[in-house]
Amino acid sequence: MFKITLRTFRKLSQLFFLALFFLLFRLTDYSGLDEIPYAVNIFFRWDPLVAATVLLSAKVLVSLLLPSLFVIALTMVFGRVFCGWICPMGTLLDGTGKVIHAPAQSGQSLRSVKYVLLGIILVSSLFGLQLVGYLDPFSLLVRGFTLAVDPVFNLLVTGFFDPLYRYAPQWLSNISEPVYGVLQDSVLPYKQTFFQLSTLSGCVLLAIFALEKLEKRFWCRNLCPLGALLAIFSRFSIFRRFPKQACKGCRDCAPNCRMNAFDSDGRQLRHEECTLCMDCVDDCVNQPSRFRFAVPNSPMQIDMSRRSFIGAGLAGITLPLLSKVDAAHTLPRPFLLRPPGAADGNEFFSRCVRCGECMKVCIQNALQPCFLESGYEGMFTPRLIPRLGYCEFNCTLCGQVCPTGAIGRLSQSEKHSFVIGRAVFDPARCLPFADQSPCIVCEEHCPTYDKAIKFQEVTVVNRQGKSVALKQPYIIPELCIGCGICENKCPLPGDSAVRVVRAGKQSEEDGFGY
Amino acid sequence: MDRRNFLKQVAVWSGGVLLVEPVFRITPDLLAAETVSPLLSVGVGKNYANLVASVLQPLGGMAAFVKPGDQVVIKPNIGWDRAPEQAANTHPEIVKAVAELAILAGAKKVLVFDRTCNEERRCYMNSGIKPALDSIGGRQIQCSYVDERKFVPVTIEKGRSINKWSFYKDALEADCYINIPVAKHHGLSRLTLGLKNTMGVIGGNRGKIHRNMGQNLADLNTVIRADLTIIDATRILLRNGPQGGSTRDVKVLDTIVASSDPVAADAYATTLFGLRPEEIDSTRAAAEMGLGEMRLNKIDIRMV
Numbered sequence: 001m002f003k004i005t006l007r008t009f010r011k012l013s014q015l016f017f018l019a020l021f022f023l024l025f026r027l028t029d030y031s032g033l034d035e036i037p038y039a040v041n042i043f044f045r046w047d048p049l050v051a052a053t054v055l056l057s058a059k060v061l062v063s064l065l066l067p068s069l070f071v072i073a074l075t076m077v078f079g080r081v082f083c084g085w086i087c088p089m090g091t092l093l094d095g096t097g098k099v100i101h102a103p104a105q106s107g108q109s110l111r112s113v114k115y116v117l118l119g120i121i122l123v124s125s126l127f128g129l130q131l132v133g134y135l136d137p138f139s140l141l142v143r144g145f146t147l148a149v150d151p152v153f154n155l156l157v158t159g160f161f162d163p164l165y166r167y168a169p170q171w172l173s174n175i176s177e178p179v180y181g182v183l184q185d186s187v188l189p190y191k192q193t194f195f196q197l198s199t200l201s202g203c204v205l206l207a208i209f210a211l212e213k214l215e216k217r218f219w220c221r222n223l224c225p226l227g228a229l230l231a232i233f234s235r236f237s238i239f240r241r242f243p244k245q246a247c248k249g250c251r252d253c254a255p256n257c258r259m260n261a262f263d264s265d266g267r268q269l270r271h272e273e274c275t276l277c278m279d280c281v282d283d284c285v286n287q288p289s290r291f292r293f294a295v296p297n298s299p300m301q302i303d304m305s306r307r308s309f310i311g312a313g314l315a316g317i318t319l320p321l322l323s324k325v326d327a328a329h330t331l332p333r334p335f336l337l338r339p340p341g342a343a344d345g346n347e348f349f350s351r352c353v354r355c356g357e358c359m360k361v362c363i364q365n366a367l368q369p370c371f372l373e374s375g376y377e378g379m380f381t382p383r384l385i386p387r388l389g390y391c392e393f394n395c396t397l398c399g400q401v402c403p404t405g406a407i408g409r410l411s412q413s414e415k416h417s418f419v420i421g422r423a424v425f426d427p428a429r430c431l432p433f434a435d436q437s438p439c440i441v442c443e444e445h446c447p448t449y450d451k452a453i454k455f456q457e458v459t460v461v462n463r464q465g466k467s468v469a470l471k472q473p474y475i476i477p478e479l480c481i482g483c484g485i486c487e488n489k490c491p492l493p494g495d496s497a498v499r500v501v502r503a504g505k506q507s508e509e510d511g512f513g514y
Numbered sequence: 515m516d517r518r519n520f521l522k523q524v525a526v527w528s529g530g531v532l533l534v535e536p537v538f539r540i541t542p543d544l545l546a547a548e549t550v551s552p553l554l555s556v557g558v559g560k561n562y563a564n565l566v567a568s569v570l571q572p573l574g575g576m577a578a579f580v581k582p583g584d585q586v587v588i589k590p591n592i593g594w595d596r597a598p599e600q601a602a603n604t605h606p607e608i609v610k611a612v613a614e615l616a617i618l619a620g621a622k623k624v625l626v627f628d629r630t631c632n633e634e635r636r637c638y639m640n641s642g643i644k645p646a647l648d649s650i651g652g653r654q655i656q657c658s659y660v661d662e663r664k665f666v667p668v669t670i671e672k673g674r675s676i677n678k679w680s681f682y683k684d685a686l687e688a689d690c691y692i693n694i695p696v697a698k699h700h701g702l703s704r705l706t707l708g709l710k711n712t713m714g715v716i717g718g719n720r721g722k723i724h725r726n727m728g729q730n731l732a733d734l735n736t737v738i739r740a741d742l743t744i745i746d747a748t749r750i751l752l753r754n755g756p757q758g759g760s761t762r763d764v765k766v767l768d769t770i771v772a773s774s775d776p777v778a779a780d781a782y783a784t785t786l787f788g789l790r791p792e793e794i795d796s797t798r799a800a801a802e803m804g805l806g807e808m809r810l811n812k813i814d815i816r817m818v
């Protein structure tokens with residue numbers, strides 16, 4: 001018979017936040033309004049790890065991240081309930097564990113690794129190197145879903161309905177099309193997206209889930225730096241599990257603990273590992289243990305030796321130094337464009353947590369993750385690739401969803417004059433110059449007022465020896481904002497004959513651009 | 515084969531399982547068919563809904579074009595993420611009025627779409643066209659985004675410059691195709707009017723059309739020759755077309771031009787900009803191919 005126990009509430013809470021996570025993911029899109037009416041990035045804004053690293057590396061308190069104080073307070077009272085009751089990564093891992101029958105114990109403990117990772121991330125961010133995006137669970141999750149899972153999901157569903165539409169008899173597509181329509185209006189993304197690094201992001205996510213094969217919640221126990229941070233705060237928590245005196249020490253509960261949080265004697269819990277899943281309370285035959293409020297009596301031990309503590313510190317100092325001498329930062333990167341409203345140079349790097357929200361929301365699929373163009377620490381930061389998608393003149397969505405202000409919020413009129421880059425023509429390819437044939441598709445699409453692309457009417461002798469009247473385009477640099485629609489729409493095959501290069505503040509910093 | 519026979523083709527096509535996409539060869543017999551001087555009606559007025567109705571009167575009203583049970587396609591210009599007063603898209607009130615008249619005339623279904631230049635959801639929304647059509651309610655009017663799967667390759671047999679391009683299936687299948695462009699400036703072709711609006715129903719790399727735009731547009735219009743063209747010149751964009759961006763370039767004329775002859779409609783609308791019909795390449799090319807009449811003195815112009 002179904003019994004309502006504490007575990008039931010925990011599961012309901014997990015399902016609720018998982019649903020919220022997916023709902024907000026879906027809502028991270030253009031809705032018909034210029035402003036997104038929901039706090040779609042809330043999971044990042046209440047993430048204390050994100051807040052801490054941005055505070056340390058950018059040396060600013062980002063007010064958007066204040067909700068993280070709430071999670072810290074929650075942890076200081078109740079311990080790591082966040083990991084057990086809220087975190088969608090934890091929930092998905094629990095689900096995966098069920099499916100692939102994750103063992104509860106693996107015999108070895110790698111617990112301390114997460115503290116080392118946390119140490120490296122925090123120390124290096126103090127020296128201006130932002131690494132949190134590699135390991136923050138929400139960054140991994142949202143980015144993985146944006147770059148890999150969502151596009152693949154859409155491809156699969158479309159791949160099923162498309163042949164039905166194209167080749168199946170009318171009566172069948174008359175049934176399948178409405179079903180497809182309903183899916184499009186509910187669970188499917190608005191359109192098929194394409195991303196760089198989709199394979200890498202997908203594999204990283206897959207690997208995290210595959211680790212579940214080793215033991216339950218492998219990621220949470222051993223790797224998650226957010227879990228490590230919350231563990232430290234949970235030292236002060238006053239809501240803990242206490243076995244009753246009656247506990248005979250049967251130890252039935254200990255081997256099943258998903259966090260392997262029990263001491264070797266099987267009675268005491270390491271509170272900093274406990275995620276309050278309530279399994280041990282519910283499963284105890286005699287119900288002799290329960291959670292209650294009490295002042296902590298047992299001092300907690302963070303599983304970290306002095307040596308690994310120092311090691312983490314040293315690594316945290318060395319990595320920023322190594323990144324300073326990476327030639328990726330001195331090499332001019334003329335085509336590396338940042339989103340509109342992006343903070344300049346270093347500040348952008350230290351604020352961006354590689355969460356992928358901006359890439360998710362971009363209505364032109366224009367924002368793409370960097371690979372190694374800006375050093376390994378720039379991996380997964382957003383760049384605008386106009387040939388894949390241009391920046392829509394009236395759109396300001398990426399600045400609205402960025403949780404850290406790496407991309408600033410722009411009003412529509414600020415956006416209209418924000419310089420992302422500047423377009424430059426290549427007359428060796430541009431049709432009216434190189435081919436003596438009419439075109440100026442770029443001029444037609446240029447959205448600025450006045451148009452940054454103008455044309456000159458000339459008469460030239462073409463290859464056939466005929467004199468023809470032509471309109472040859474040119475750029476007015478002061479008017480160009482580098483939205484890239486010209487580069488995107490240029491009808492030439494392959495590279496465009498007009499390309500946007502870095503300009504504005506970003507390029508002043510690396511001494512390049514114009 | 516003309517558009518109407520196309521329906522049969524589609525039935526055959528979707529009846530069996532085909533692995534290769536079929537090619538449609540469409541060569542309307544309409545070319546050079548009209549010998550009498552075409553009728554063209556021009557109206558000026560502030561109430562656009564009434565204006566549309568009265569401009570259609572001399573042409574026999576909407577009933578002369580839409581028969582009960584028809585599948586009607588209305589093709590406005592929704593190309594740009596611009597507001598109605600910026601004159602880059604067809605005015606939403608006009609689109610709405612035309613759609614309502616088509617329903618009144620007994621249309622079974624009215625499809626409204628455009629392959630936009632900016633992001634389609636923003637264009638449909640901020641042009642005001644989707645909200646206007648949604649306000650009518652009912653299931654007969656479908657204002658939907660272009661579905662890439664519906665572009666089918668067509669062999670343009672009468673084409674002089676292009677002989678193959680993909681067209682939107684709904685446009686090819688329509689019993690009645692109503693073109694409602696907005697009249698505005700365009701850098702390359704000087705103006706964009708009805709014939710140019712056909713670019714919104716074709717697939718592929720449209721930038722290529724620009725290489726010989728006038729003739730290419732005429733060629734495309736041998737496949738889709740609008741049954742009715744209603745040119746929105748309620749406000750016209752004089753500079754910085756085709757998308758404008760400032761009301762400084764906009765002149766309010768409160769004028770609508772309608773004709774069953776697409777070339778005549780374009781020819782007349784050209785004069786609103788102080789230009790002569792032959793100055794627009796597409797008008798000239800289309801007239802040469804017999805798609806319609808561009809000599810103003812051969813057009814029966816009715817002012818309402």
Ligand code: SF4
Nearest residue numbers: 362391392395397398
């Ligand atoms: S890059 Fe441009 S189009 Fe993409 S979300 Fe940002 S503002 Fe919108």
Ligand code: SF4
Nearest residue numbers: 352353355356358402
């Ligand atoms: S710039 Fe993009 S990836 Fe970086 S923090 Fe902002 S939204 Fe996230």
